[in-house]
Amino acid sequence: MIERRFYMGMIIALGAVVFVGFAPSFYLRGVLVGGRPLTPLLYVHGVVFSMWIVLLATQSTLITFRRPDVHRRVGMLGLLLAAAMVVLGTMTALTLAARLLQSQGATAAGRASLSLLDLPVFAGLVMAAVLLRHRPQAHKRLMLLATITLIGAAINRLPLPSEFTGRFVRFLLADLFCLSLVIWDVVSARRIQAATLVGTCAIILDQIAQARLGQSAGWSLGIAKLLRVITPS
DSSP states (O other): OHHHHHHHHHHHHHHHHHHHHHIIIIITTTTSOOOOOOOHHHHHHHHHHHHHHHHHHHHHHHHHTTOHHHHHHHHHHHHHHHHHHHHHHHHHHHHHHHHHHHHTOHHHHHHHGGGGGHHHHHHHHHHHHHHTTTSHHHHHHHHHHHHHHTTHHHHHTSOOOGGGOSHHHHHHHHHHHHHHHHHHHHHHHSSOOHHHHHHHHHHHHHHHHHHHHTTOHHHHHHHHHHHHHHSOO
């Protein structure tokens, strides 16, 4: 029971970060004033990524109520949803980068496209979770870590004081979720589970890659060239 509460608490916390981060631009657009009008791509992107959080909460609830049969069937839909998220995430990142390339130049476009690096990590963790679906402890950790991979954009939009903004703080806040899972492992099992270790390392390596490429002129120029090929004027 305590374990289920921990995982549901983590899902709720992740959902809260996503909601607060995107409330002005998506969830509460009809209430809050301001913001750029949503394109169809951004609207679909927001709905699909929100469905992922709902899926996690639903899957956890199904296990709590001892319905693994329904959990498995819903999980197949989750795999399709994850694939859609990778496609939509790629399209959204490239669309934003193309707009910034025109208005602010290659450096801004390169930094905006760094979120592309999250997507293969997310996909890899989800696929690992699917392959290890018969090992519940590994499966649930990998799915949670896959979700942590994607919350950077929401964290970046949290209404934090100016001294707490920037890519490093975004990474640190995401790492706090990983740290919570590590602490849970140590408290509950007296050791760090392999899935937690591998997933956390993958997230940290992704963050290191983004930090380095964010300062790389070669990355920005490469993205600019790619965008000029796929979005000719």
